[in-house]
Amino acid sequence: MSKQMKISGIIALFVTLFLLAGCSEELPTPEDALSEFAMHWEEGTYDLMYELLSIQAKNLISKEEFVETYSKNYSEIQAGNIVVTTPIRDPEDEITEDMTEAVLEYELELDTIAGNLHFHSAVDLQLEETDELKQWKVNWTPAMVIPHLEQGDQVKVRTLTPIRGEIVDRNGEFLAKNGQVVQIGLVQDRMEGLEEYTISELSKQIDVSVEEIEAALDQSWVRPDTFVPVKTVPNEQMEFAKELRAISEGVTYLPVPAREYPLGEAAAHLIGYITPITKELLEKHEDKGYTSNSLIGRTGLESLYEDELRGENGAVISIVDEGGNEKDILAKKEAVDGKTLQLTIDGEVQVSIYEQYKKDNDAGTGVALHPTSGEVLALVNAPAYNPNEFVIGSVSEANFSEDEHRPLLNRFTQAYAPGSTVKSVTAAIALENGWDSDEKRKIDGLGWRKDDSWGNYEVRRVKDPNHDIDLTDALVYSDNIYFAQMAVELGDKTVIDGLQLFGFEESVPFKYPLTTSQIANDGIKTEVDLANTAYGQAEMLVNPLHMSLMYTAFINGGNIPKPVLFTDEDPEIWKEGVISKDYANRILSDLSQVIESPNGTASNAKIDGMPLAGKTGTTEYKLSQNEEGKEFGWFIAMNTNDPELLVLMMIEDVEGGSGYVVPKVKDVFLQTLR
Numbered sequence: 001m002s003k004q005m006k007i008s009g010i011i012a013l014f015v016t017l018f019l020l021a022g023c024s025e026e027l028p029t030p031e032d033a034l035s036e037f038a039m040h041w042e043e044g045t046y047d048l049m050y051e052l053l054s055i056q057a058k059n060l061i062s063k064e065e066f067v068e069t070y071s072k073n074y075s076e077i078q079a080g081n082i083v084v085t086t087p088i089r090d091p092e093d094e095i096t097e098d099m100t101e102a103v104l105e106y107e108l109e110l111d112t113i114a115g116n117l118h119f120h121s122a123v124d125l126q127l128e129e130t131d132e133l134k135q136w137k138v139n140w141t142p143a144m145v146i147p148h149l150e151q152g153d154q155v156k157v158r159t160l161t162p163i164r165g166e167i168v169d170r171n172g173e174f175l176a177k178n179g180q181v182v183q184i185g186l187v188q189d190r191m192e193g194l195e196e197y198t199i200s201e202l203s204k205q206i207d208v209s210v211e212e213i214e215a216a217l218d219q220s221w222v223r224p225d226t227f228v229p230v231k232t233v234p235n236e237q238m239e240f241a242k243e244l245r246a247i248s249e250g251v252t253y254l255p256v257p258a259r260e261y262p263l264g265e266a267a268a269h270l271i272g273y274i275t276p277i278t279k280e281l282l283e284k285h286e287d288k289g290y291t292s293n294s295l296i297g298r299t300g301l302e303s304l305y306e307d308e309l310r311g312e313n314g315a316v317i318s319i320v321d322e323g324g325n326e327k328d329i330l331a332k333k334e335a336v337d338g339k340t341l342q343l344t345i346d347g348e349v350q351v352s353i354y355e356q357y358k359k360d361n362d363a364g365t366g367v368a369l370h371p372t373s374g375e376v377l378a379l380v381n382a383p384a385y386n387p388n389e390f391v392i393g394s395v396s397e398a399n400f401s402e403d404e405h406r407p408l409l410n411r412f413t414q415a416y417a418p419g420s421t422v423k424s425v426t427a428a429i430a431l432e433n434g435w436d437s438d439e440k441r442k443i444d445g446l447g448w449r450k451d452d453s454w455g456n457y458e459v460r461r462v463k464d465p466n467h468d469i470d471l472t473d474a475l476v477y478s479d480n481i482y483f484a485q486m487a488v489e490l491g492d493k494t495v496i497d498g499l500q501l502f503g504f505e506e507s508v509p510f511k512y513p514l515t516t517s518q519i520a521n522d523g524i525k526t527e528v529d530l531a532n533t534a535y536g537q538a539e540m541l542v543n544p545l546h547m548s549l550m551y552t553a554f555i556n557g558g559n560i561p562k563p564v565l566f567t568d569e570d571p572e573i574w575k576e577g578v579i580s581k582d583y584a585n586r587i588l589s590d591l592s593q594v595i596e597s598p599n600g601t602a603s604n605a606k607i608d609g610m611p612l613a614g615k616t617g618t619t620e621y622k623l624s625q626n627e628e629g630k631e632f633g634w635f636i637a638m639n640t641n642d643p644e645l646l647v648l649m650m651i652e653d654v655e656g657g658s659g660y661v662v663p664k665v666k667d668v669f670l671q672t673l674r
Contacts (some may be wrong), residue, residue: 030104032136034138038085040052044082046071049066049070055128055137069145077157080112084109085106100126101125113333114157121143123140149319150321154320155317162336162337163311163335165340165341166340167271167343168343169343170375174262177261179260180257181233181391182234182253184251184253185230185251185254186217186227186228186250232393238255259295266384267350268387272303274298276296297310311335315333318330345565348671348672350377354366364649367548371644376563385407416632418617418619419634420535421617422534422617423615424587429490429495430490432498432580450488475615476590488530491530495524500519501578502560503560514545519539520539549563551646552638554591557584560575561574592612601662604666607669610669612640614636615636618632633657637666644673645672647665649668
């Protein structure tokens with residue numbers, strides 16, 4: 001064979017191989033087409049999916065309808081994490097030119113509002129030729145959105161609403177319950193001949209204008225036999241609703257499910273209330289499964305523990321036909337009911353303290369706790385509002401916006417100047433730093449200033465006992481000068497360090513947010529401020545629950561328990577050894593004399609057979625020493641034999657200072673421990 005013939009043969013071989021390779025590349029596979037379709041499916045590029053449909057499929061649905069079908073149905077079921085698994089063709093499985101149809105299996109997996117869905121299905125593919133280009137196309141059907149879906153069908157979601165968890169006190173008594181309210185309304189065809197009279201009389205009885213009632217009856221959905229609600233009242237007014245039927249047969253009532261707050265105003269700020277969700281809150285919580293018909297906690301524990309109380313929505317995903325008939329249930333996720341919260345709160349104590357405020361229209365806040373365990377028994381705020389009125393929609397926050405008494409303000413979360421109640425803590429700090437509690441100090445008159453560096457300012461006391469005084473006397477008489485001298489001699493660093501040991505400038509570990517107690521706005525700057533801080537004035541601010549906790553140190557041998565709000569919390573020590581046991585007992589003995597001694601500022605709190613220890617305090621709010629200002633009265637007391645109750649009450653703008661508060665705290669002990 002000649003060299004030229006060999007070269008020609010080699011060239012011919014390469015040309016043949018090239019042509020064969022070219023022919024092989026020109027034959028697409030149905031697997032590749034379905035894989036591309038699946039890629040766009042997962043990415044949500046439904047317009048690009050449509051381009052891969054067969055002519056037959058495109059004749060069934062337009063591009064706009066196709067995109068809307070996927071978008072609308074997947075939005076309805078909150079589809080996400082879509083995974084479409086397609087087959088991979090065996091390289092040895094040749095594609096022949098006469099192959100024009102294929103059936104391929106695939107898997108569809110996606111997360112939905114009702115959980116994960118996983119389907120096995122199959123699809124027809126067809127080889128089509130356009131402009132001399134052969135391409136595999138998908139013979140799409142609606143079942144490729146969701147299996148079993150047919151033309152005209154829709155995927156629907158029905159929400160399964162959980163039962164909201166209730167809130168109960170330590171004895172299992174309801175503080176927030178799933179109860180009912182009463183809708184008072186009319187049925188038009190029962191008023192025949194008495195329409196005007198019925199509407200007029202009902203208007204007078206329920207304080208709803210005739211115009212409002214007529215507007216309710218004129219709504220487009222109202223039929224002659226339809227019950228039309230015109231006012232909602234709390235469940236306790238059921239008898240009132242029944243009596244209204246005497247007006248005419250057209251007047252009736254309907255009990256409907258609703259949240260109830262049995263203690264009403266007495267626990268309003270602690271428990272809070274729920275209302276229908278607002279547009280703003282719906283947008284804020286758009287990823288939490290709320291709908292426009294949802295209820296949501298707005299204040300108090302109802303808001304703070306919304307996630308635990310509301311539970312978790314369930315859902316049913318089904319296919320419905322054009323007539324709205326359910327054809328198939330694809331998935332169902334049961335609702336998870338909310339958790340019932342049991343508090344350490346004692347409803348009886350809560351109401352007892354609140355009634356002490358309400359009977360004289362006082363403003364202030366009260367706290368009760370078990371002094372050894374730290375269990376919080378009451379958190380009271382006055383004035384208050386009735387949360388049941390928010391539930392029925394008869395009031396809103398706007399109704400209270402101009403009320404000078406600020407009934408919406410949650411006072412037990414705030415911090416206030418504690419006045420003389422902090423003297424016991426000052427005394428504890430001094431004892432731990434070598435103060436001689438038995439030394440008799442000579443203090444003359446009602447005023448004292450250290451030296452000329454104080455200018456004209458002097459610390460003043462209410463009473464001169466006319467004899468030298470020691471620590472016990474100073475607490476019994478609540479002597480400002482004694483404690484001012486104590487702080488000045490200790491020095492600001494010692495006082496600050498001691499107060500911080502008791503938890504000042506530190507968040508109280510409590511499952512209800514509280515304002516942190518502060519020593520001063522930006523440190524104690526002057527000696528005068530130091531002197532005033534010792535008896536709870538200057539810039540000192542204390543949260544009432546924190547003050548109550550500090551007093552437990554005197555009955556617990558120097559330890560302060562962590563405050564507990566829920567019965568499933570484990571008791572533990574928050575502050576250990578803030579004062580030695582001996583000094584704690586000494587101060588407790590002195591605080592007993594504040595009540596037992598005839599000279600004590602709280603002697604009116606004495607109860608035969610029930611020994612108490614406590615301390616009064618009066619806070620003055622004024623800009624200068626010589627002007628008149630508002631006084632806030634404080635009194636904190638605890639029983640000392642088998643201690644089980646500590647009560648603190650603070651009342652704003654009182655005449656007579658703490659003396660006004662003392663008998664109120666006494667009454668709480670009489671009502672709850674007897």
